[in-house]
Amino acid sequence: MTTTLTKPPADTAPKPPRRGRRSKAARAGGQLHAGPIAYVILSLFAIGSLFPLVWTAIAASRDNQRLAETPPPFWFGSNLLDKLEFAWKDANLGEAFLNTTFVAGVSAATVVFLSTIAGFAFAKLRFRGRNALMLIVIGTMMVPPQLQVIPLYMMVAKLDWTDQLQSVILPSLVSAFGVFFMRQYLLQALPDEIIEAARVDGASSWRVVWHVVFPAARPAMAVLGMLIFVQTWNDFLWPFLVLTQTGNPTVQVAVAGLGRGYTPDQSLIMAGALLGTLPLLLVFAIFGKQIVGGIMQGAVKG
Numbered sequence: 001m002t003t004t005l006t007k008p009p010a011d012t013a014p015k016p017p018r019r020g021r022r023s024k025a026a027r028a029g030g031q032l033h034a035g036p037i038a039y040v041i042l043s044l045f046a047i048g049s050l051f052p053l054v055w056t057a058i059a060a061s062r063d064n065q066r067l068a069e070t071p072p073p074f075w076f077g078s079n080l081l082d083k084l085e086f087a088w089k090d091a092n093l094g095e096a097f098l099n100t101t102f103v104a105g106v107s108a109a110t111v112v113f114l115s116t117i118a119g120f121a122f123a124k125l126r127f128r129g130r131n132a133l134m135l136i137v138i139g140t141m142m143v144p145p146q147l148q149v150i151p152l153y154m155m156v157a158k159l160d161w162t163d164q165l166q167s168v169i170l171p172s173l174v175s176a177f178g179v180f181f182m183r184q185y186l187l188q189a190l191p192d193e194i195i196e197a198a199r200v201d202g203a204s205s206w207r208v209v210w211h212v213v214f215p216a217a218r219p220a221m222a223v224l225g226m227l228i229f230v231q232t233w234n235d236f237l238w239p240f241l242v243l244t245q246t247g248n249p250t251v252q253v254a255v256a257g258l259g260r261g262y263t264p265d266q267s268l269i270m271a272g273a274l275l276g277t278l279p280l281l282l283v284f285a286i287f288g289k290q291i292v293g294g295i296m297q298g299a300v301k302g
Contacts, residue, residue, distance in 0.1 A: 053277065060084065060271035067266055083271040087258055091245075091272055096254035097279065103165055103250060104232040107172040108225045114174055116221055119182025120213045124195060134183070140176045149241065156242055163247040168239050172232055178224050185220040186213070226287070230280060251276045 061080035062073050087093065121127075122134050152171055161167040190213065198208045214221070236252040243249055245257040255272040258265070 053274075053281075056270050056274050056277070060267050060274050062267055064263065064266055079267070080271075083267055084275060087268055087271040087275060090268075091254040091258050092249065093251065093254055093272070093275055096249045096251045099165060099248055100233055100250040100252075101279075103168050103172075104229045106169055107232045108229040110173045111175045111178045111228045112221050112225045115178030115182045115224060116213065116217050117209060118179045119184075119186050119217075120190075120209060122179065122183045123186040124190065124192065134180075137176045137179050141180070145237070149238065152238070153241060162242055163244050165243075165248050167242040168235075168250065171238065172228075172235075175228065178228065181224055182217060182220060186217055189220070190216045222287075226284070229283070233280060 057080065058073055058076055059067055060083050061077035063077075063079065066073055066077070122130060122137075148171075156162060156167045194212055194216075195208060198212050203211070234252065235250075236256070239250045239253050240256060243253050245253055249257075255269070255276050258269050258272040
């Protein structure tokens with residue numbers, strides 16, 4: 001008995017998927033736009049995020065008597081520029097801005113550099129005790145900062161560094177969070193094959209770090225640098241303990257001296273807080289797009 005092979009009917013053959021508008025836009029590299037509801041929700045979140053800043057400016061333009069009334073003011077007064085000028089001169093914010101910019105810049109650059117090197121070592125190098133050392137680094141993040149104040153102050157006083165900027169800079173030159181952050185990023189963003197290829201080409205360890213690790217870690221370095229800069233700029237407790245308002249104050253220490261008296265001038269304090277916040281907004285407005293673009297680039301590469 002013989003069997004004959006027959007071709008399936010034409011209508012039963014698998015058909016290619018239909019190409020609709022979505023697939024055509026994806027093939028052309030187009031972007032999908034959100035609907036009006038998404039824009040409304042994002043606008044509400046943006047207004048809610050900007051409200052504290054706007055309220056600070058409104059309170060800075062009023063006086064204590066008007067701020068104590070009910071309902072509080074919801075629009076600007078006529079004293080904003082006068083209060084900003086008085087706060088700038090009374091708190092010596094010009095010198096405070098220079099000091100804080102120097103402290104935050106040095107701390108951010110050093111933390112990014114050291115954290116990238118340490119993160120690369122923990123992520124890609126094999127050495128004895130690597131996991132134990134990483135656990136110790138993570139364990140230091142669990143120690144409350146308040147417990148470090150007394151030994152740090154005793155050390156600074158013994159070195160005679162009170163009221164000097166190095167007393168604020170040196171404790172912030174390393175960051176356990178930065179090491180952990182860079183380690184987690186390099187585990188995914190830096191393939192082992194690239195490091196092995198560089199080793200085969202005769203690259204030393206420092207050359208691998210400079211020409212391979214730093215370019216691959218650039219998006220994470222930008223994010224970490226911004227986080228450390230903002231954290232150092234807003235730091236208050238430790239600078240307030242080792243610096244004075246008349247010596248080498250940072251912005252937070254200088255603003256803390258505003259509104260002195262039996263009845264603090266709330267509008268003057270708000271004016272100082274507004275001046276202390278504006279540089280951070282300016283930095284993020286200038287570099288925010290590059291940082292977000294770097295994050296997206298690193299995500300695609302990873």
